[in-house]
Amino acid sequence: MTRRERVLAHLAGQPVDRLPLMPITMMFAGSLIGARYRDYCTDYRVLVEGQIRTAEAFGFDYVNTMSDPAREAADCGAAVEYFDHQPVALVEGQSLLADKARLLSLKVPDPRGGGRMHNALKALELYQQRVGKEMIIEGWVEGPIAEAADLRGINTLMMDFYDDPAFVRDLFAFVIEMELRFAREQIKAGADIIGVGDAAASLVGPGIYNEFVWPYEKQLVDGIHALGGRVRLHICGNTRQILEGMSRLGCDIIDLDSLAPLTEARQKMGPDPVLLGNLNPVTILRNGNPDDVTRAIAECHRQAGPRFIVGAGCEVPRDTPHENLRALCAYAHSHRP
Amino acid sequence: MPDLKQLYDAVVSGDAKTAQLITKEALAAGIDPLKLVNEHMVPAMDEVGRRFEANEYFVPELLISARAMKGALELIRPLLIARGDKPVGRVAIGTVKGDLHDIGKNLVASLLEGGGFEVLDLGVNVSPEKFIEAVNAKQADIVAMSALLTTTMPAMKTTIDALTQAGVRGKVKVLIGGAPITQKYADEIGADGYSENAVGAVALAKKAVGVA
Numbered sequence: 001m002t003r004r005e006r007v008l009a010h011l012a013g014q015p016v017d018r019l020p021l022m023p024i025t026m027m028f029a030g031s032l033i034g035a036r037y038r039d040y041c042t043d044y045r046v047l048v049e050g051q052i053r054t055a056e057a058f059g060f061d062y063v064n065t066m067s068d069p070a071r072e073a074a075d076c077g078a079a080v081e082y083f084d085h086q087p088v089a090l091v092e093g094q095s096l097l098a099d100k101a102r103l104l105s106l107k108v109p110d111p112r113g114g115g116r117m118h119n120a121l122k123a124l125e126l127y128q129q130r131v132g133k134e135m136i137i138e139g140w141v142e143g144p145i146a147e148a149a150d151l152r153g154i155n156t157l158m159m160d161f162y163d164d165p166a167f168v169r170d171l172f173a174f175v176i177e178m179e180l181r182f183a184r185e186q187i188k189a190g191a192d193i194i195g196v197g198d199a200a201a202s203l204v205g206p207g208i209y210n211e212f213v214w215p216y217e218k219q220l221v222d223g224i225h226a227l228g229g230r231v232r233l234h235i236c237g238n239t240r241q242i243l244e245g246m247s248r249l250g251c252d253i254i255d256l257d258s259l260a261p262l263t264e265a266r267q268k269m270g271p272d273p274v275l276l277g278n279l280n281p282v283t284i285l286r287n288g289n290p291d292d293v294t295r296a297i298a299e300c301h302r303q304a305g306p307r308f309i310v311g312a313g314c315e316v317p318r319d320t321p322h323e324n325l326r327a328l329c330a331y332a333h334s335h336r337p
Numbered sequence: 338m339p340d341l342k343q344l345y346d347a348v349v350s351g352d353a354k355t356a357q358l359i360t361k362e363a364l365a366a367g368i369d370p371l372k373l374v375n376e377h378m379v380p381a382m383d384e385v386g387r388r389f390e391a392n393e394y395f396v397p398e399l400l401i402s403a404r405a406m407k408g409a410l411e412l413i414r415p416l417l418i419a420r421g422d423k424p425v426g427r428v429a430i431g432t433v434k435g436d437l438h439d440i441g442k443n444l445v446a447s448l449l450e451g452g453g454f455e456v457l458d459l460g461v462n463v464s465p466e467k468f469i470e471a472v473n474a475k476q477a478d479i480v481a482m483s484a485l486l487t488t489t490m491p492a493m494k495t496t497i498d499a500l501t502q503a504g505v506r507g508k509v510k511v512l513i514g515g516a517p518i519t520q521k522y523a524d525e526i527g528a529d530g531y532s533e534n535a536v537g538a539v540a541l542a543k544k545a546v547g548v549a
Contacts, residue, residue: 027488081437086488089437092461154440158397159404162351203440205395241392282487282517317487317517 003061004192007136010309010337011230011252011274019301021332022062022136022276023311023325024234024255026087027318029054038084041067042116044123052131058329062136063127064195065120065186072142072178073150075115076106095153100167108178111185121189128190138232139191141179143198144172144216151175154200161208172216180223193230193252196220202237202257209242214249221249232276236314243268258284258313262303275304278313279328286317290327297331306337339363341377344409348381349388351401353408360409370413371422374453378406382451386536396440399535403447410450424455426546429471430481431463433492438485441515444535445481452539454479465492465499472505478546481538484515493518494526510545514538 001009007020029050030040039046051063068087070080079094097103111117120139127137142150148171149157160168183194201213221231230252238259239246246254247269254273256265258280265275279285279296288296301308310332316325339362347355363373385402388394394402430446432439439461450456457471463482471477480500484490493513500506510529513522523531529545532538543549 083435086435086486091437092439155400155443158400158440161397162401203396205392205398208395208397241395283519286487287519287521319487 002133003135004133007061007309008192016337019332019335019337020061020309021059021311021329022138022232022253022309023060023316023328024064024066024314025051025054025060025316026067028316028320028325031318032057036084037086038082041082041088042119044119044126048123048126048130052127055131055135058325059333060135060329062138062193063131064138064140065123065127065191066138066140066195066197069142069146069150069197069199071116071120071140072109072147072182075109075111075113075117076151076178078151090150092153092155095151095156097152097171098156100152100164103167103171103174106174108174108181111182117182117185121185124186124189124191132190136192137190138193138195139183139186139189139229140195140197141183141186141220142175143179143196143201143213143220143233143235144175145200145204145213146198147175147179148172149200154203157200158203161204161212165212168212172212176216176219176223179220180227183220183224183229184227187224187227187229191229193232194224195232195234195255196224196251197234197236199236201235201242202239202259204242206241206245210245214245218249221251225250234314240264247273253309255311256313262300266304271305272307274307274309276309276311277304278311281312281314281317281320285312285324285328286320288324290323293324293327294331297328301331301335308337338366341368341373344373344377345381345384348378348402348405348409349384351398351405353401353405356405356409357412360412364412364416370416373409373413374417378409379451379453382406382448385451386448386539390534390536396444399444399447403443403451406447406451425453425548426478426542427455427457427476428479428481428542429457429459429468429475429477430483431459431468432461432483432485433489433496434462434464435492436484436486436489437461439483441485441535442481442483445483445514445538448535448539449481449542452543454542465496468496469500469503469505472500472509473503477509479510479512479542481512481514481542483513484518487517490515490517490522493528497527510542512538512541512545 070088078096079091232253233251234255255276256278344359512530513528530541
């Protein structure tokens with residue numbers, strides 16, 4: 001079976017020859033091909049080359065378009081800073097929606113308008129040509145709270161939940177409209193799966209998550225499904241308090257960070273959802289040795305059970321020793337679900 | 338005479354308006370400003386920290402409580418300075434050079450302020466020179482650095498080396514934190530302390546200045 005067939009069969013609950021393998025790499029992939037990370041973020045050809053070569057070198061089942069959280073915000077006109085050797089970052093001191101009234105005149109940018117979103121679409125089209133039959137192609141959108149934080153400023157947004165809940169809902173609605181438009185174009189361009197990154201969701205408790213964030217995440221997940229895409233949800237950080245809500249979103253893959261134990265996730269989510277993760281990317285994958293990695297991923301597998309995909313809790317750090325990443329991959333290559 | 342329990346409650350619940358109002362009334366009634374801080378606001382922020390650790394409060398709740406506390410402190414601080422009262426200690430805090438992610442740093446800064454420290458918030462993307470300046474010009478007792486990325490954490494070592502070169506390393510305690518940081522890393526680069534969470538960072542800072 002091809003890598004693509006393996007992942008799709010696993011998601012559909014059909015038998016597969018081995019565990020699927022889908023770790024997130026970004027700076028690691030850029031570094032592997034000797035590229036400046038600035039170019040990885042801004043030139044789709046560099047990103048595609050880095051992803052394909054990393055997937056080939058380590059036997060991943062997929063490639064992705066992720067490089068930084070600022071793709072959509074930059075196209076909206078937000079101030080972002082580019083660095084030579086690290087991800088593009090938002091400049092919160094100059095946040096686009098420092099003045100809330102600006103939301104009223106903010107237009108959803110055209111994903112094919114020549115900006116950073118367009119760059120991601122070109123990456124997907126190139127993936128489709130080069131590895132479309134072989135590998136899973138994953139696009140990426142920001143989730144409601146992550147993108148709202150990018151546009152408004154994360155510190156301010158956190159207080160908006162109490163100060164101006166109606167504004168938060170209007171902002172989330174804008175974000176969902178934009179992300180669904182971006183997701184539609186990504187699926188047209190060849191994405192099998194859309195990753196939804198909603199990092200800031202781990203900063204709020206279950207009260208705010210269920211009242212504000214969940215309904216918009218649900219709209220996004222349902223919208224992507226209606227477009228024919230599958231969804232991988234990734235929330236960086238400690239999600240223990242919101243696991244139950246995450247499980248009700250109906251995502252195809254729930255990719256957990258290392259702070260949320262898989263045992264707990266499985267207990268709260270039941271036997272069906274496919275869990276991905278989640279060994280500690282820094283203390284185990286980057287700082288440990290191959291034996292540590294093998295032990296940790298075997299334990300993740302034991303806790304998650306058969307509905308499991310091998311990956312780290314978050315991005316594979318740039319300076320991860322290759323033998324450690326090989327150990328992670330070897331586990332997937334040599335184990336059935 | 339205002340009910341000072343309301344000041345405590347206003348900080349815990351993040352009600353900035355009431356916190357300022359009660360503080361104004363209390364000061365007008367001649368209540369010792371230091372008493373307002375030590376007997377009402379510091380215990381309130383301790384309670385906020387406790388709830389944060391117990392997963393009863395999360396980042397939004399902590400930030401609105403910190404805002405309420407800061408609003409009240411703005412009224413009180415000039416009075417304390419005028420009569421020469423000293424803070425528990427002075428902390429220069431910032432995210433390291435190249436790192437723009439500041440929410441963790443802001444949580445620590447708020448809890449430090451709630452713990453009676455004077456906080457010199459140097460913001461994000463702070464160069465070693467700026468930390469050195471804070472030590473020299475503002476007599477900071479503690480330099481607190483944060484990094485979210487494995488790619489920016491080496492700037493912590495650069496900053497510690499720069500403090501040493503500038504001849505001020507012996508004057509300050511250096512505390513570090515952030516998602517990729519470990520105790521091992523803190524030991525390797527010669528930091529004086531590391532905490533994996535904001536509440537622990539305050540305990541560490543108190544220990545560093547000898548008040549805990």
